[in-house]
Amino acid sequence: MSASHQAPRGTFDILPEEATARARIEAAAAELAARYGYGRIETPIFEDTELFVRGVGTSTDIVRKEMFSFEDLGGRPLTLRPEGTAPIARAYLEHGMHRLPQPVKLWYLGPFFRHERPQAGRYRQFTQVGAEAIGSGDPLVDAEMILLLDELLRALGVAELRLRLSSLGSPAGRRAYREELLAYLRAHASELAPDVRARMEENPLRAFDSKDPGTREVMAGAPKILERLEGEDAEHFAAVRRLLEQAGIAYELDPTLVRGLDYYTRTVFAFECERLGAQSEVGGGGRYDALVEQLGGPPTPACGWAAGIERILLATGERREPHAAAIDVFVAAAEGRREGALALVTELRRAGLSADLDLAGRGLRGQMRQADRLGARRAVILGADGGATVRDMATGEQRQVDPASVLEAVAG
């Protein structure tokens, strides 16, 4: 019997078995946080919309298209929190924490909300555990933050971890780089994806985050920030690297790491777990030396991270995907187009999508059943007539697309 109501798209119920695993994560985080000297903070589930617009930044996907925003009965614009850093910076100011010994070290765990396209490891309501140290620019803080997240993930049994590390420099230090990158992007504007073009003037660094193949090709030849770090920015980053090396933490330098929030300055980092597929980032963060001031406070350097509890549970095998599609795209092909199917699947995989095709000589009808069994979100049908059709597997809606630009059609 199928129930007449289901949890809203991108959300899920936590049943007793998973609740136990979550309690274990919370206990481990609380124990480690206490050992590292972090106190727990809890902020409201919703905040003034303006806090996120100003704090997270207008060039980010979060502010542009992912916020659950609404007006209360008094007409006040509110938003379900998409992240925790801006609210904690607000609380730091509201409670006069700048008068306490610095830095103030806080940790949190709770639900967050983003209107993203649901898929394995990506939800509209998810849970983060996070830590923030506000009030010190010392590279020791950056190193301690990374050590804390590394120790937490290891204690929880997350294996095959990879740490990516970069520095974005300070706003003043990266001004010249920003101009250089912008000039490069303007010169290649016609090869960039429309959304990258639309926001490059506001935040050119965001272009490094694009999954569009044309944009990625352009960005491979773009000037890199790590080659342009100077003065105190370069010294700060060298110190963070030295401290990590002393602590025996392996990392990979990745100058394309920009992260999806506008507030980052200097150090940025991300822990990835290969096992997770497309949404491989378990947790990440960085320094945000200008945020507190941007929210109306005194100049206050700070650093922090957040990790996704669901991604931790997926990585440790303690969570199965109940609703979300297991793969992004299944490519079904009529007789005579099977070689084209492999070429297309390869293109989709290279663009970061999870994609699959029939490897057992099934007819078209059998291939569509296979797409269904695999939990594909969409199917691309390469027809005997040379055409291509994209089918939404949940709604059954179909549309013809240009066979030469299937990637653009399914990437959105």
Ligand code: HAM
């Ligand atoms: P973020 O990278 O947007 O950073 O999110 C941190 C983590 O939350 C991600 O690495 C991922 O594990 C998880 N996460 C994000 N979105 C989703 C989603 N839709 N579904 C499931 N998990 C998700 C921040 O939020 C920053 N506030 C981190 C930070 C703290 N930076 C400085 N301090």
